[in-house]
Amino acid sequence: MCEAHAYLSRGDQEELIFENVDRVDLQNECIVLENIFGQRKMLKAKIKELALVDHKIILEEVE
Amino acid sequence: MCEAHAYLSRGDQEELIFENVDRVDLQNECIVLENIFGQRKMLKAKIKELALVDHKIILEEVE
Numbered sequence: 001m002c003e004a005h006a007y008l009s010r011g012d013q014e015e016l017i018f019e020n021v022d023r024v025d026l027q028n029e030c031i032v033l034e035n036i037f038g039q040r041k042m043l044k045a046k047i048k049e050l051a052l053v054d055h056k057i058i059l060e061e062v063e
Numbered sequence: 064m065c066e067a068h069a070y071l072s073r074g075d076q077e078e079l080i081f082e083n084v085d086r087v088d089l090q091n092e093c094i095v096l097e098n099i100f101g102q103r104k105m106l107k108a109k110i111k112e113l114a115l116v117d118h119k120i121i122l123e124e125v126e
Binding site (some may be wrong): 001002003004021022024025026036044046047048049051052053054055057 | 064065066067073076079084085086088089099109111112113114115116120
């Protein structure tokens with residue numbers, strides 16, 4: 001499976017916030033993450049970087 | 064491998080613009096796509112949606 005894990009970038013740190021993400025929807029300043037089990041998490045953030053071979057979605061908070 | 068293909072959303076259409084994407088970097092209004100071979104493509108767009116299990120990155124142009 002090609003899901004990825006979502007991390008929130010805070011300075012030099014990356015905090016794992018949601019695993020096994022399949023779908024990501026971007027809506028204005030919000031981002032909706034949906035995992036392979038259909039569970040969702042919404043947060044006020046934007047995508048900073050993707051590294052798909054490493055299964056990483058790096059987000060940063062929107063002020 | 065868990066790379067994805069990048070599509071540009073234009074109305075109801077999705078146009079394939081770059082294949083086998085590994086890394087995506089977001090820089091202001093530009094997006095840099097890098098494929099698994101290290102080739103890059105930069106365009107003025109933002110991410111609209113990801114569907115990783117389907118290997119899809121959906122972009123939309125920034126006006």
